Amino acid sequence: MRKKRILIVEDAPYMREMMVEMLNHAKDRYEVVGFATNGKEGVDKYKELKPDLVTMDLVMEEMDGIQAIKKIKQEDPNALILVVTAMDTPENRNMAMDAGADGYLWKPFTINNLLDVLDEMLGKD
Amino acid sequence: MSEIDKDKERDYFLRILDIIEETVFVIDRDLRILDLSKGCLNKIRNGVEREVAIGKRCYEGLWGLEEICEGCPVHSVFEKGEAARTERFFSLPDGTNRYFDVEWIPVFDEHGEVTRVIGDIRDITKRKEAEEKLAEIVDGSSIPTFVINNEHKITHWNTAVESLTGLKREEVVGTDRQWMAFYAEKRPVMADLIVDKASASKFKDWYGDKYKMSSLIEGAYEGLNFFPPLGEEGKWLLFTAAPLKDSEGMVIGALETLQDITERKEAEEELKNAEEQCRTIFEHVLTPLCLIEEDDTISTVNKEFETLSGYSREEAVGKKWTEFVAPEDLGKVMKCYHNEKKEELPCCGFKFVGREGDITDVKVSIEPIPRRKIRVASLMDLTKLKREEELCAICEELKELDNMKKNFLNAAYHELRSPLTPIVGYASLLKRGELTDIQRKYVCDIEKYAEQLKGQINRMLELARINGGKIAMTLEDVSISAIANEVVKSFNPLLNDKEQTITTHVPEGIEVRGDKQKIIAIFTNLISNAIKYTHEGGGIDVMVEDRGEDIRVCVSDTGIGIPEEHLPKIFERFFMVNTSLTRKSESLGLGLSIVKEYVKLHGGRIWATSEHGKGSKFFFTLSKKGEISGRG
Numbered sequence: 001m002r003k004k005r006i007l008i009v010e011d012a013p014y015m016r017e018m019m020v021e022m023l024n025h026a027k028d029r030y031e032v033v034g035f036a037t038n039g040k041e042g043v044d045k046y047k048e049l050k051p052d053l054v055t056m057d058l059v060m061e062e063m064d065g066i067q068a069i070k071k072i073k074q075e076d077p078n079a080l081i082l083v084v085t086a087m088d089t090p091e092n093r094n095m096a097m098d099a100g101a102d103g104y105l106w107k108p109f110t111i112n113n114l115l116d117v118l119d120e121m122l123g124k125d
Numbered sequence: 126m127s128e129i130d131k132d133k134e135r136d137y138f139l140r141i142l143d144i145i146e147e148t149v150f151v152i153d154r155d156l157r158i159l160d161l162s163k164g165c166l167n168k169i170r171n172g173v174e175r176e177v178a179i180g181k182r183c184y185e186g187l188w189g190l191e192e193i194c195e196g197c198p199v200h201s202v203f204e205k206g207e208a209a210r211t212e213r214f215f216s217l218p219d220g221t222n223r224y225f226d227v228e229w230i231p232v233f234d235e236h237g238e239v240t241r242v243i244g245d246i247r248d249i250t251k252r253k254e255a256e257e258k259l260a261e262i263v264d265g266s267s268i269p270t271f272v273i274n275n276e277h278k279i280t281h282w283n284t285a286v287e288s289l290t291g292l293k294r295e296e297v298v299g300t301d302r303q304w305m306a307f308y309a310e311k312r313p314v315m316a317d318l319i320v321d322k323a324s325a326s327k328f329k330d331w332y333g334d335k336y337k338m339s340s341l342i343e344g345a346y347e348g349l350n351f352f353p354p355l356g357e358e359g360k361w362l363l364f365t366a367a368p369l370k371d372s373e374g375m376v377i378g379a380l381e382t383l384q385d386i387t388e389r390k391e392a393e394e395e396l397k398n399a400e401e402q403c404r405t406i407f408e409h410v411l412t413p414l415c416l417i418e419e420d421d422t423i424s425t426v427n428k429e430f431e432t433l434s435g436y437s438r439e440e441a442v443g444k445k446w447t448e449f450v451a452p453e454d455l456g457k458v459m460k461c462y463h464n465e466k467k468e469e470l471p472c473c474g475f476k477f478v479g480r481e482g483d484i485t486d487v488k489v490s491i492e493p494i495p496r497r498k499i500r501v502a503s504l505m506d507l508t509k510l511k512r513e514e515e516l517c518a519i520c521e522e523l524k525e526l527d528n529m530k531k532n533f534l535n536a537a538y539h540e541l542r543s544p545l546t547p548i549v550g551y552a553s554l555l556k557r558g559e560l561t562d563i564q565r566k567y568v569c570d571i572e573k574y575a576e577q578l579k580g581q582i583n584r585m586l587e588l589a590r591i592n593g594g595k596i597a598m599t600l601e602d603v604s605i606s607a608i609a610n611e612v613v614k615s616f617n618p619l620l621n622d623k624e625q626t627i628t629t630h631v632p633e634g635i636e637v638r639g640d641k642q643k644i645i646a647i648f649t650n651l652i653s654n655a656i657k658y659t660h661e662g663g664g665i666d667v668m669v670e671d672r673g674e675d676i677r678v679c680v681s682d683t684g685i686g687i688p689e690e691h692l693p694k695i696f697e698r699f700f701m702v703n704t705s706l707t708r709k710s711e712s713l714g715l716g717l718s719i720v721k722e723y724v725k726l727h728g729g730r731i732w733a734t735s736e737h738g739k740g741s742k743f744f745f746t747l748s749k750k751g752e753i754s755g756r757g
Contacts, residue, residue, distance in 0.1 A: 012543065019549045059539060064151060085543035102361075108546040108579065110553030 004005065004122045005033040007051040007124070009042035011060045018124070019055065022111045028117065034081065037074075039063030043071040053122060058092060060087040066099045073100035080121055108124075135160070148246040149303075149569045150187065153202055158186045159241065168248060169217070183244065188215060193700060203239045209255040211413040212249065213511065250613040252371055259369070259380075273316050273375060277301040289385060292353065307352050315346055315366035316379035339617040344368045349386075362391040402746075412503050416493075419498040421445045433487075433506060435480030446502065449474035451484060462491050462500070477504065545582075548575045584719060591722040598640045605635045605644075605669055605676060605747075612648040613667065617654060622659045627652075630668040635676055637747050643723045644747070650720045651680040651743050658741070659684035675729065675749055682743040687735040696735060719744075 009015050016035050023030045030044040035051050046054060053065065054072065058065035065083065081103075083096045084118050088106040092103035096104065103121050105113060142149055142162035143395045145494060150161035158179050166173055169187055178186040186192050192525070195198075198209035209229045216222050226249045260281055263270050273279050278301055282294045292308035297303065303314050315336070318328060328336055332348050345367035353359040359498070366381040407414055411493035413430040415423045426434075426441045428524040434449065449459050454475035460466070472490035479485060487509040493500050552571045560568065596721040607654035609631045620627055637644070648667075655665045663683040670677040687695060697719050728748030736740035 014547050015543075018547050021554060022550065025554075062136075088545065095457050107542055108549035108575065110549060111557065112553060 001029075002012045003031040004029060004047070004052040004118075005031055005034065006118075007042070007049055007054045009033050009036040009039065009045075009054060009060075010057045011037050013058075015057070015084075019114070022114050022115040025085070025111060026115055026118075029122075039065055039068030039071075042068045043075070046072050047054060047075060050076075050094055053080040053082060053118070055084045055105075058083060058087055059095065066095050069096065069101050082117060082121060148248075150183065150244045150246075151241050152183050152199070152244065153238075153241055156182045156184070156193070156199065161186070165246065169215075187246075199229055199242060199244075199709070202231050202242050206231045206233065206237075206239050219651075220611050223248060223250040225249065227527060231755055244528065254308055263380070266382075267383070270304065270380065271316070272301060272378055273301070273320060274378040275305075275320050277317055277320060279303055280378065281380075286383065289383060290359075298372065307354065308353060309602040314381065315348055315364060316381040319344070319346065319366045319368050319379040320376060322376065333467055339365060339367070342367045354388075360385055360387045362386065410506065413487075413504050414501060415441070415446070416501045417446050417502055421447065424499070430504070433477065433504060435483070435484060440480075449478055450477055458489065461489065464491070474507065480711055496693075528653065540583055542579065543583045549579075584716065586721055588722070591719065599642070600638055601641060602636045603641045603644055605637055605678075606631045607634050608641070608645055608648055609667055611667060612645060616652055618658055622661075623656065623663075625656060625659060625661070625663050625665060626676055627665045627667065630666070632669065633673050635669065636677060637725045637727070637749050639747060640695045640723075645746065646676075647720050647723050648680075650716045651745075654716065654743075655680055655741075656683035658682065672746075675746045677744060677746050679742055679744050681738040681740060686739055686741050687733065688737050689735070692733055692735060697730065 002063050008016055010019070023032055023055050033051050036045045040055065040061045042054065043063070056065045056069060060068075064070075065085070069081050069083075072081060076100055077100075081101050082105060083101045083103065084105045084107065085092065086107040089105075093104065103117055105117050128452055139160060139162070142164070146164045146167075147162055148164035152157045152166055158181055161175065161178055163175070164406060165187060166175060166178065169177065170189070182191040182193075183199070184197075188194070189409055194211075194213060196211065201207075202209050204495060207232060211227050211229075213225055213227065214222065226247045227478075228247075229244040230243045230245065231239040232243060234240045259272065263272055263281040263283050265281055267285050269289040270283050271279060271286050272281035272282070273530050278299055280299075282292070282297050286306075287293055290485055292302075292306050297305070301317075303310050303316065313331060314324075315332075318331065321327075328346060332350070335350045336348040339347050342365075345365055346361070347365045348538050349361070349363050351361050354504055355362070363384040363386050364381060368376045369380055371377050381533055408426075408427050409427060410427070413429050413433040414427045416425040423441055423444050423446055426436075426438055430441065436444075446462075447455060447458075457473055458475050458723040461471045462470040463752050470492065472488060474486065474488045477485045477487040486503040489505055491500050491502045521659055548571060552568050552575065555568050556565070609629055612628055613627055616627070642675050652665065652667065659665060659682045665680070665682045668679045668681075669680075723733050724745045725745065728750070729746040731743070731745040733741055733743045
């Protein structure tokens with residue numbers, strides 16, 4: 001089975017590092033193909049890399065996650081986007097859903113939380 | 126008695142008659158005049174000698190007629206022996222028209238037979254003319270008027286009184302039903318009392334204090350009263366009754382005039398209301414006000430003026446307004462007072478001098494009252510205004526602070542949770558590797574306390590959000606028994622640890638329209654508190670009561686209880702009974718305030734009772750209809 005390619009959009013370096021560490025435990029299934037540190041970069045990287053899934057932080061400089069989700073979905077309606085945020089409020093949930101997000105993961109999370117949601121989203125195809 | 130004596134007596138008698146100028150005559154059964162007084166000759170048959178008249182029949186000798194007058198009762202007086210009266214109109218030979226009243230008096234002989242009749246004639250022309258004039262005046266008058274005679278019978282009832290009372294002339298003239306126009310039951314009207322020459326106490330009996338003696342007409346009375354039977358809604362009448370007297374001053378009837386003053390009364394009433402309204406406004410407006418007379422004295426002040434000046438109303442009234450103005454400002458206020466600039470609403474600021482010489486910065490506007498030579502001055506306490514402005518500014522500042530606090534809480538939430546992510550994340554990664562038992566315990570502790578920290582941060586945010594009115598409710602029909610049982614079940618491991626027992630009294634089938642997650646949070650919080658504050662081996666009870674409109678839930682425990690003085694505060698944010706408990710229970714004191722907000726969102730109320738050392742009972746209600754109570 002082909003490894004699923006993942007783009008991580010996240011402004012905190014320690015978060016990017018940790019997510020890579022976690023995904024290393026599932027090397028057989030997932031491969032991190034790139035990083036972006038803000039929404040704008042995320043959109044550019046998406047166009048360039050065409051990953052199977054994007055993990056998207058919401059609170060970022062330059063362009064926030066909600067805007068980035070909209071842009072990416074505009075570019076590719078079939079893009080899979082997993083929101084990873086500490087702001088788990090109903091308003092944020094609704095905003096992300098309206099923008100077109102496909103999944104949500106609330107910070108903090110364990111490795112099992114991350115792998116479970118990824119398996120669920122990507123195991124479908 | 127001899128014939129000579131009789132003649133002498135007759136002469137004597139006739140002389141008396143002549144002197145008193147009475148108009149008397151005597152006739153026999155043939156109606157022939159036996160005697161007649163000089164008055165008859167002078168008043169009726171002027172110039173005719175007595176001797177010519179005597180022996181003639183009365184109609185011929187007295188009136189110069191050839192036949193007996195129509196309807197003359199004289200024959201029946203002879204037959205029945207009863208006196209009678211006739212009134213007749215007569216054109217005198219000199220061409221004047223006169224009315225006469227003739228009284229026929231029988232004279233009996235020793236056998237009781239009527240042998241003669243005395244006729245007593247009275248000239249009533251003046252009375253008759255007066256009556257006709259009266260009829261003319263009454264009927265032609267536009268003032269509602271009626272007349273009764275001395276037998277209380279109505280003689281005149283004019284068109285105006287017809288339209289006022291609705292009673293037609295034909296219905297009442299000749300009757301004594303004048304009361305019907307004004308009262309529901311038979312009673313005297315004022316004209317009746319006049320005819321009866323009633324005493325003052327009688328007037329008082331019938332009219333109370335609603336009458337007085339007329340100052341214009343002697344013997345007349347005036348009254349003012351409301352008559353419910355008149356018109357559709359009753360009428361106010363001003364009524365005057367005056368006696369009618371004959372030429373000898375005898376009361377022969379009474380005339381009553383009426384005036385419908387309902388409109389005037391209503392206008393008066395309205396004016397009174399308007400005055401009352403103005404007075405109330407003047408008194409209760411939160412502005413010091415005073416009225417200034419033409420001579421510069423103050424005639425009225427309101428309560429606010431008393432407060433501003435320090436003078437009581439009685440003290441302030443009569444003072445010149447200039448006494449309240451600091452000398453240096455007098456010129457300025459004077460200009461304003463006389464409105465020299467011809468402004469629409471002249472006003473100026475000045476230093477107001479109070480009772481103790483105290484100075485208040487005020488603004489005044491002086492307005493003349495139309496058509497009256499007084500002015501109304503309204504003052505504004507500028508220092509008070511300034512204070513209010515300051516308060517407003519403080520209020521704004523507080524609002525801003527509140528916003529800052531909310532923003533801070535939101536930011537704090539994000540900033541506090543983000544670093545938790547690697548702690549939780551790496552702990553979970555560590556657990557995947559090879560660890561010694563003690564290392565595994567450390568990692569588990571890290572996870573446990575990170576989880577606790579997350580809970581505290583979540584509660585903090587939740588409250589910040591409730592405070593900002595940002596809470597969204599997801600309404601559905603929620604089964605209370607399902608929730609209660611589910612929550613109780615989730616606490617089973619903890620209950621086992623503390624060897625506590627929990628009992629539930631929850632009727633099946635109660636549904637509440639509400640937000641399921643929030644109702645779960647209410648139950649969870651209260652039950653977890655009960656467990657937390659109850660010693661090992663204690664008991665907890667959950668009871669739900671269906672009260673129709675709402676439900677009442679009681680969570681009771683046998684725990685340490687809450688001191689009475691703390692009960693009102695336990696639902697406040699960050700309140701904790703004591704610090705030692707805080708350490709033991711690892712709480713920020715946010716739980717109950719969130720529960721309270723959730724209960725309020727469900728149209729309910731929450732309260733607690735407790736006996737220190739014996740246990741606590743927490744009660745809350747939830748509206749079944751999903752009514753959201755108002756939030757500020």
